[in-house]
Amino acid sequence: MSKAWRFGDDVDTDVIIPARYLNKTSHKHLAAHCMEDVDASFAEAVQVGDVIVGGKNFGCGSSREHAPLAIKSAGVQVVIAESFARIFYRNSLNIGLPILECSEAARGIQAGDDVSVNLETGEILNVTQGTRFQARPFPPFMQELIKAGGLIPYIKGRKNNA
Amino acid sequence: MGMTITEKILADHAGLKEVVPGQLITGKLDLALANDITGPVAIQEFAKFNMDKVWDPSKIALVPDHFTPNKDIASAELSKSLRLFARDQKIVHYWEQGRVGIEHCLLPEQGVTLPGDVIIGADSHTCTYGALGAFATGVGSTDLAAGLATGEAWFRVPESMKFVFKGQNFQPWVGGKDLILYTIGKIGVDGARYRAMEFAGEGIEALSMDNRFTICNMAIEAGAKNGIIAPDDKTLAYVKERAERPFKIYQSDPNAQYAELYEFNIEDIPLQVAFPHLPENAKSVEEAHGIRIDQVVIGSCTNGRLEDLRIAAEILRGKSVHRDIRLIVIPGTQNIYKQAMKEGLIDIFIDAGAVVSTPTCGPCLGGYMGILAKGERALSTTNRNFVGRMGHPESEVYLSGPAVAAASAVKGEIVHPQEVA
Numbered sequence A: 001m002s003k004a005w006r007f008g009d010d011v012d013t014d015v016i017i018p019a020r021y022l023n024k025t026s027h028k029h030l031a032a033h034c035m036e037d038v039d040a041s042f043a044e045a046v047q048v049g050d051v052i053v054g055g056k057n058f059g060c061g062s063s064r065e066h067a068p069l070a071i072k073s074a075g076v077q078v079v080i081a082e083s084f085a086r087i088f089y090r091n092s093l094n095i096g097l098p099i100l101e102c103s104e105a106a107r108g109i110q111a112g113d114d115v116s117v118n119l120e121t122g123e124i125l126n127v128t129q130g131t132r133f134q135a136r137p138f139p140p141f142m143q144e145l146i147k148a149g150g151l152i153p154y155i156k157g158r159k160n161n162a
Numbered sequence B: 001m002g003m004t005i006t007e008k009i010l011a012d013h014a015g016l017k018e019v020v021p022g023q024l025i026t027g028k029l030d031l032a033l034a035n036d037i038t039g040p041v042a043i044q045e046f047a048k049f050n051m052d053k054v055w056d057p058s059k060i061a062l063v064p065d066h067f068t069p070n071k072d073i074a075s076a077e078l079s080k081s082l083r084l085f086a087r088d089q090k091i092v093h094y095w096e097q098g099r100v101g102i103e104h105c106l107l108p109e110q111g112v113t114l115p116g117d118v119i120i121g122a123d124s125h126t127c128t129y130g131a132l133g134a135f136a137t138g139v140g141s142t143d144l145a146a147g148l149a150t151g152e153a154w155f156r157v158p159e160s161m162k163f164v165f166k167g168q169n170f171q172p173w174v175g176g177k178d179l180i181l182y183t184i185g186k187i188g189v190d191g192a193r194y195r196a197m198e199f200a201g202e203g204i205e206a207l208s209m210d211n212r213f214t215i216c217n218m219a220i221e222a223g224a225k226n227g228i229i230a231p232d233d234k235t236l237a238y239v240k241e242r243a244e245r246p247f248k249i250y251q252s253d254p255n256a257q258y259a260e261l262y263e264f265n266i267e268d269i270p271l272q273v274a275f276p277h278l279p280e281n282a283k284s285v286e287e288a289h290g291i292r293i294d295q296v297v298i299g300s301c302t303n304g305r306l307e308d309l310r311i312a313a314e315i316l317r318g319k320s321v322h323r324d325i326r327l328i329v330i331p332g333t334q335n336i337y338k339q340a341m342k343e344g345l346i347d348i349f350i351d352a353g354a355v356v357s358t359p360t361c362g363p364c365l366g367g368y369m370g371i372l373a374k375g376e377r378a379l380s381t382t383n384r385n386f387v388g389r390m391g392h393p394e395s396e397v398y399l400s401g402p403a404v405a406a407a408s409a410v411k412g413e414i415v416h417p418q419e420v421a
Helices: A027-032 A066-073 A086-095 A103-108 A140-148 A151-161 B005-013 B038-049 B073-088 B103-109 B124-132 B141-150 B176-187 B209-222 B233-240 B306-316 B334-342 B345-352 B402-411
Strands: A004-006 A051-054 A078-081 A099-101 A115-118 A123-126 A131-134 B024-028 B031-035 B060-063 B118-122 B135-138 B152-156 B160-166 B196-200 B226-228 B260-265 B272-274 B282-284 B295-298 B326-329 B377-380 B396-400
Touching: A027 A066, A051 A103, A051 A115, A066 A086, A078 A103, A078 A115, A086 A099, A086 A140, A086 A151, A086 B141, A103 A123, A103 A131, A140 A151, A151 B038, A151 B141, B005 B024, B005 B118, B005 B135, B005 B196, B005 B226, B031 B038, B031 B103, B031 B141, B038 B073, B038 B118, B038 B141, B060 B073, B060 B103, B103 B124, B103 B209, B103 B334, B118 B124, B118 B141, B124 B135, B124 B209, B124 B226, B124 B233, B135 B226, B141 B152, B176 B209, B176 B260, B176 B272, B176 B282, B176 B396, B196 B209, B209 B226, B209 B233, B209 B306, B295 B306, B295 B402, B306 B334, B306 B345, B306 B402, B326 B345, B334 B345, B377 B402, B396 B402
Parallel strands: A004 A051, A051 A078, A078 A099, B031 B060, B031 B118, B118 B135, B160 B196, B160 B260, B196 B226, B295 B326, B295 B377, B377 B396
Antiparallel strands: A115 A123, A123 A131, B024 B152, B272 B282, B272 B396
16 A cells, blocks of 8 residues: 655745755665654655655755655655646656656545556556546656656766767 | 747757747756755765766866854765865865855855856755856756766756836835845745746846845745846946856847746835745735844845845944844855955944854754754744744744844844834
């Protein structure tokens, strides 16, 4: 089961990983403090494969890549939101944290719902409520980036093919 | 078809005659920068390219400003990794503590960022340099690492929004910070998401460079990709004595296309205070009147420049900081600090009972040098008032310009500067 963790609009990178924890870069350290200032229980209770659901403008604020890294390292499978702030969007693709933009799903999934996601097709299934949603497809370039596993493998692959 | 200044800069750096919003391009970089938090992560990612050398050591800036002078062993290790990389790669624009300043104050001051540049920075407030007529945007550490390796970055050409400030009849004490908080209050923290914010009009023309930096600095707080102001005589006068390389001036075409146009009358804009926990909660200072505070911070990449300190000093001259208030003043660079000393501003701050710190981002992001305890409230000239931004998750940050901040430090509660001056 993939449990949904619900957060509101404008979830900023300062609450995803507070700056007081940015003095270390280890992924385990970042995961241990993920979402601490909005839900102190999250880091301990989140299970591998769980899903974060946010409202509009998820990941606004600082450019810290530590934010998507903290979420990914905590075991979160995908972040579904109505919309994403642009630096967070870019960072997530670059480090290989799956994200899906889908207003209907962002509104139609409640905290604790069992959610099943097909990252290839963008299909989101709310198993608990028996509802189905379709996320916005990524533009072709971003799909290539995702397929390569992030920006650095993508650039290295392009160089090797040149 | 006409192009905006943002489109023209991006087209030129992509080797294209024309670009349109939504187009994906690869742009050549004039500068890539990082700090002591994002730099070490970028260095780890750069190692994955298995390259001995960065693309161009003269086009990279590494600025240890966030947790420096280092606050603990872990942050000292971060600075050490940045320092060793800078030495090893012979990075030209690296400054050690004692010479370093807050990145977005320091780089324009040193002539490292220039009009017409394409700049990426692993810091969201990289958009500050738009005040010079450059395209500058914040990225993460992996994008920065790719920039260090290739000298290029991919961009989706943003739609532009134009903000025209009509008239020059400013209300007393109103400055760049009030204009940008007012704007964010109107459009919201995602009102310019993925877009360019172009600021124009007589109101902008009347503003000094320091005030223009403040405006472009906070474009990110509306979700923008970049903020930009077309260069004019003031811009040229500012860069003339600093630039060590050629630069290019761009202007928007009269028939350029904008996704949205906003017009504001300067005389309608009162002094602003943004309430917790989003910069969009901007209200007039009157609506914040009487809110009790524990700490005031004057500084940061938003308002740590000389004019900000002059305004604060003008209000604090001969007065005392309220006995229950900690006032922390942080000049943005060593040059600003020295000039403030020459002008007697530092004496005024210390005589009033303020802490004066060496340049650092410190308290703005809740790093150190002014962390809030549970339930405490700060008024700050910085850029963000998110939950826990300056310390305990149950503390609060209000945002304002330097005049309201200084006056409120005297009164112990948020007030209009006229109550003190």
